[in-house]
Amino acid sequence: MTMGSSGLRKLHQLHLKMRGVQEKLERGPRQLKARRQTLEKRTAELEAHIAQLKQMRVAADQRNLQLKTAETKLKNLQKKFDEATSGKEYDILRSQIDADTMAKSVLEDEILEMLEKVDVAKAMQGKLEAELETTRKEAEQLAKDVAAAEPPLRDEAASIEAALRDAESELPGNIVELYRRLVQSHGAEALSAVESNACTTCYGVISSQDAVNIKNGKFVFCRSCGRLLYPNDSAD
Numbered sequence: 491m492t493m494g495s496s497g498l499r500k501l502h503q504l505h506l507k508m509r510g511v512q513e514k515l516e517r518g519p520r521q522l523k524a525r526r527q528t529l530e531k532r533t534a535e536l537e538a539h540i541a542q543l544k545q546m547r548v549a550a551d552q553r554n555l556q557l558k559t560a561e562t563k564l565k566n567l568q569k570k571f572d573e574a575t576s577g578k579e580y581d582i583l584r585s586q587i588d589a590d591t592m593a594k595s596v597l598e599d600e601i602l603e604m605l606e607k608v609d610v611a612k613a614m615q616g617k618l619e620a621e622l623e624t625t626r627k628e629a630e631q632l633a634k635d636v637a638a639a640e641p642p643l644r645d646e647a648a649s650i651e652a653a654l655r656d657a658e659s660e661l662p663g664n665i666v667e668l669y670r671r672l673v674q675s676h677g678a679e680a681l682s683a684v685e686s687n688a689c690t691t692c693y694g695v696i697s698s699q700d701a702v703n704i705k706n707g708k709f710v711f712c713r714s715c716g717r718l719l720y721p722n723d724s725a726d
């Protein structure tokens with residue numbers, strides 16, 4: 491028994507169904523890959539942030555050491571000042587103490603500012619860690635979902651594949667080769683419905699002779715786009 495127009499319609503529907511299932515099969519791993527890339531990016535961001543915070547702390551520690559040195563120096567100057575005997579010595583020490591006190595005050599402000607920045611950076615680290623954790627959990631959940639969705643999709647693909655082979659086995663021998671080539675180049679769009687005497691793929695008008703042949707169940711290929719044509723029920 492050879493295939494009629496309803497067989498071709500069914501064949502086309504099977505191809506479209508198969509394409510849908512394959513798209514779903516590809517979508518999961520693609521989403522998972524994107525999520526894992528986000529995870530890597532966030533991990534790198536956090537690491538960079540931690541390294542920066544460490545540098546900020548080292549710099550603040552260095553300034554603190556400078557401050558301690560300055561404080562010791564000031565104490566010594568103060569001691570000398572207290573023990574000064576001449577007016578000239580007194581004046582020199584006084585101006586040194588004033589200058590060093592000013593410098594120390596600037597240093598203290600600087601350190602305070604640095605410590606404030608360290609605090610902000612620490613808070614930011616907490617935020618980045620929380621975001622990373624969320625992304626990690628999402629990626630784990632997605633991996634589970636994708637893995638769980640795959641077997642039923644594979645089963646569905648296998649059953650469509652079987653139905654496709656069944657339907658294809660009814661194609662007459664003289665068009666099988668052409669049909670295979672069409673499937674190879676156009677996939678699910680190897681077949682095209684005819685509506686209102688036009689191919690629904692390229693909108694090329696079907697000649698009246700072709701229209702008669704299609705109606706009589708003959709295998710006709712679109713003269714514009716080459717698709718295997720079948721009449722659409724609703725247009726009949």
Ligand SMILES: [Zn+2]
Nearest residue numbers: 689692712715
């Ligand atoms: Zn066409």
